Amino acid sequence: MDRVTVAAVVPPPIDRVSTNRRPWLWFSVSLALVAGFCGCCGTCIGIDFTKIGEIGRELPYRRASDLREASSKYSGKAEQLTATEDGRVVVIADGKVVKRLDPTTLAPQGSWRALADIESIALSRNGFRAAVVDQDRRLTVLNTASMKPVFSVALERAGQPANRISMVPSFSADGKRVVAVDSQRGLLEFSLSGEAPPRRPVPDNTPVTGVPICSATGEYIVVPSQSGFALFHGQAKAGTIYGEMPAFSPNGSRLAFVRNGHLVVRELKTGSERDRQLPSTAWSLALNDDGNCIVSSPGNFGPWTGGRTFVTNGDGFTLLDHRNVPLLQVGWWHGQPFAAGYGGDVCVFDRETGRQLVLLAGHSSEVKAVVPTNRVMYSLDADGVLLAHRWIAAGKS
Incomplete structure (x- = not known):
């Protein structure tokens, strides 16, 4: 829209x-x-x-x-949280248990127990499948309607040291492929259509230092490594990009990243780039389809549009001013950014003016995750408290 x-x-x-x-x-x-x-x-x-x-x-x-x-509050504790963009499917993990919750009341609607504690979870865009990686380095894909496994496979060979990087799975947009990382073999891609799962290791045995990121269509994948990140197009490596903090636009046509203090936006089909000097060390960024990019850094938050950079130094940013701490994360929420600050509060900012729209309170410890959807904004703090923010205007129910 x-x-x-x-x-x-x-x-x-x-x-x-x-x-x-x-x-x-x-x-x-x-x-x-x-x-x-x-x-x-x-x-x-x-x-x-x-x-x-x-x-x-x-x-x-x-x-x-x-x-x-x-707002609604989950009656138990949660360690991890994910939800679909439309807010119809909400999944949490706590210890060995993965639960699907009612989007508004946060009441459990189904659960599945792994053999080891959950390392990470991810949802397909339509919410039909959930990918779970446990601490035994086993990937399990669940049917979220029944919360029963579709398939399960070991990501790493037996006998490998356990202190590997976190393995966070990613889905393609159609939900037919899931991607995960083996810290020695590299990038692993699995088909969910019943075919033998292909494997795609990082070329040249480059050590993987972060989690893979899929574009919305699954056409492009970036894999962080020690020298930057490898860009894959289909089954082929499209090159190595020397930079950090890669982020795809929602339609998968652009890739934003930081290189030598500059914010770079690359058109993936043409390879053309545009860059802009960042005001300070960036902590995170997110890219929108219209080419706008949000950058956060300690004390600064603002959009990057076309050939100019707009950064505010805290006018109206009450949460960030008095604590003088960086933003926890930045993302896009229907064309508007959202931001979570360190502590028990979450701020929502206007994209164009950079001014604070809403200050959301309710947590007693550091907010570690914020998941916005079309219906509800979910926030999870370090104590495992999960809130569903669904504020109602006067006279409405």
Whole structure:
């Protein structure tokens, strides 16, 4: 969906809100978000992520605590979390157990137990399959409807040392292939259509130092190594790129990465590149289909658009200002970025202005994962507390 702004009001920095202002609304169709801010204190008074009606009306005052109470909390503990983009399938891992949860209530809907503790989990784009890697280095693909295994295979040979890199599986867009890493053999690709699973090692026996990243279509794969990362196109290696922090655009046509302090965006079909000097050491980046790129670094957060860099030094970034810590992660959420700060809070920022839209509280320890979907935003902290943020505007249920 093209980004259409129905009624846009640039939110003021939260700590500078005038005491005589009345509440106003900010709305974006693509984001499907309505936020009301109280004019007397600048707190968020109402959000609905699911196409709320009556744009532009004033909302009664609601305290921030009311919003937190509207969120759901998982009754147990979770160590890992993943969800589909549409929010219809949510999967967590805790110890040896993988569970599928109800997207809104977080009630368990099915589970599967591995023989060893879970190392990592991933979902196919349609949510039909979940890939699980345990600490015995075994890859298991589950049917999420029944939570029963489709197939299971050992990723590494018996007798290899256990202290290998984390093995995080990735799915192709159609869900028919899953990719994982063997720390000695390199990149492994498995077919889920009943064929014998092919193996594709990294050429020249280059040691793999990170997890593989698939483009949305599965056409391109990057594999981090000590000298940069290898780019694969289909079954063939398309070259080695000397850089770090690779990120595909959602449609798989562009690859962004950092090289020698520059943000580089490469058109994969033509090989053309454009770069821009970064203001400081970048911590993470994400690329959107329209060519915009979000870069986070300590104290800085802003979009990179075309030939210019826009970075703000904290005006309105209350969470980042007073703690003076870098962002935990940056990603795209219906054309808008989201960011998680170290500590118990999560910030959502406007992509174009760089200003803070929403400050989400509710965790008592460091937030270690944020998963946005079309319906709900999920956050997981270091104590295993999982929250489903689904704020409701006044008068809605």
